[in-house]
Amino acid sequence: MSSCSSQQLVAVDESRRFMIDCFMAVKVPEENARAQADLLVAADYRGHFSHGMNRLEMYINDLAINSTNGAAEPQVLKETPATAWVDGCNGLGAVVGNYCMDLAIKKAKTVGVGWVCAKGSNHYGMAGWYAMRAMKQGLVGMSMTNTSPLMAPTGAKEAALGTNPLSLGAPASNSDQFLLDMATTAVAVGKIEIQNRKGAPLPDGWAQDPNGNVTNDAKLGFATGCLMPLGGSELTSGYKGYGLGAMVDILSGVMAGAKYSTQVRKWTHAGANSAADLGQVFIAVDPNCFAPEFEERMTDFNSRLRNTTPTDPKKPVLLAGDKEKNNMKAVDAAGGIQYLENQLKTCAALAEKLKIKPLSFN
């Protein structure tokens, strides 16, 4: 947050208002519009712009051509005390996701674990959002989703899995927490795009060229669309990241009976003309079913990690979720979110096209 460009700051509530208006302009019922906007603004607030308002235009395009059904309500297809199989009915990701996680939470409070799989879903934003929902109820939460093919299996020169993220949230005492939210590729495609724009090379282990070799050429890496799994090449155990990406697809796409692997459609800014039918899984676990005082131990666990001796004395060791917490503090201190110029132009165009009140600045 540099103060020199403070004229471009957008209050968190104003960002939310703008997105709700956009969704409602394409006939999304208010409750669903709010759910989706809450999800997106949370990503921007946490500093993950790739998962925030950046995606608004794509969602609006998908809704406008009815490839996503903004009014859809998820349906339970099959149920046991600990599980549910849900059809997202091609609804908005946040609508399906919140519904499923709330159901998992209810089951966890009754029998200790809730495990809910959804088919017929759409891109559901940051995976950590659903883990956060479970944490607010004192539970441990997990979520995973499959996504469009973009990762090449180790030893292959074509993509067969998505960035397939997984999240785990565990509450600690005094509002502390652990929140892991990670793609199972080495990096997100956005990072390759940024190196490309900068004209900078790619580090080893990020992306492949069309022959399946590691490339340092950002332009070529971006054009090829074969990200490497977490771990990079085989020598540095990239097959583990490949295995994790497959695990996510098995627990989400395959188990839910949704599209999986190379069945998943490509997704573009222009909007797709078919339903995504993504698969997702939402897990809630009540830690009180095991050793008492979980949150107190989590606090001790967190401090053991944060208090390890840093390699660089000026850079304290962080825990999963700490960077995002620091970003929220910075947004609060600055009084708003600083979007990129390009994003603001997109918003101005959307406001005109959808005839809604433009985004205003602090």
Added chain:
Amino acid sequence: MSSCSSQQLVAVDESRRFMIDCFMAVKVPEENARAQADLLVAADYRGHFSHGMNRLEMYINDLAINSTNGAAEPQVLKETPATAWVDGCNGLGAVVGNYCMDLAIKKAKTVGVGWVCAKGSNHYGMAGWYAMRAMKQGLVGMSMTNTSPLMAPTGAKEAALGTNPLSLGAPASNSDQFLLDMATTAVAVGKIEIQNRKGAPLPDGWAQDPNGNVTNDAKLGFATGCLMPLGGSELTSGYKGYGLGAMVDILSGVMAGAKYSTQVRKWTHAGANSAADLGQVFIAVDPNCFAPEFEERMTDFNSRLRNTTPTDPKKPVLLAGDKEKNNMKAVDAAGGIQYLENQLKTCAALAEKLKIKPLSFN
């Protein structure tokens, strides 16, 4: 399996017999001795020597000084329809692990999911063993364990997490399967030991020097004992592997009320003089609670991954577990397991010390 050294081949059943005799010689009841030997020989059969007979001496030492209780029977401390909290009572890893996974399987068959956490456990061998146990019942199985500190958090110069493995097994039709079994460090410590013995350098991203920098010096890397997480340095997203290692400890050590992070003792060949009190988690999920025909979809999923175009036409793309399946075929074809000379010397010494029948060769 080179045929020139076929005189050293040990039949799988003979390897099992020898280990059972060793355990019974240090007063482990026969049933528990069999459970532990089955686990260890399975690792050798699959080609993971680091998790097989290689560990026999350490287990025997721990049993001989009673830092592990070979006769212990696990106890359920708390239970719901989907969960159980178990005290391993400092029993052998396979005894505790089999007990917990069998309980998770029973619960999964009743309410769809079984989630069992154990405290008071010991090293439980390859994590995939327990996932395999669930797969045999047509279920999806997962397991994780914490281990002695050996991984430095990203940005730290001291170890605060173990190699903390996780496993996931999913059955497919026609006896095919997906079996992920991986440490959350970039590599196991054994790989560093091997480079050291060879006098070969370490690739970037495997290990740190005492100042917390990446080292290519195998001797220094081995002496320092700070493995890097999967992903390596921060630039290649090592913080994701660090996050995964922490996730494993949260779901096993912290949730079970066992030792965790830097509380976990160091483990040595000499045997430890205190209980390990490791934490573990065992999860079984019935895929029939979700979309029907899970195994058929798994078969299709597996073939989509295996059939991606290989970078090197002579090296087909593998799936998690394929390498191990190939190794078992090779052992069957050769007629036995080829152990290293050092391992056979250790066995001869153990036979003499414990007054049991020495290992015989094919």
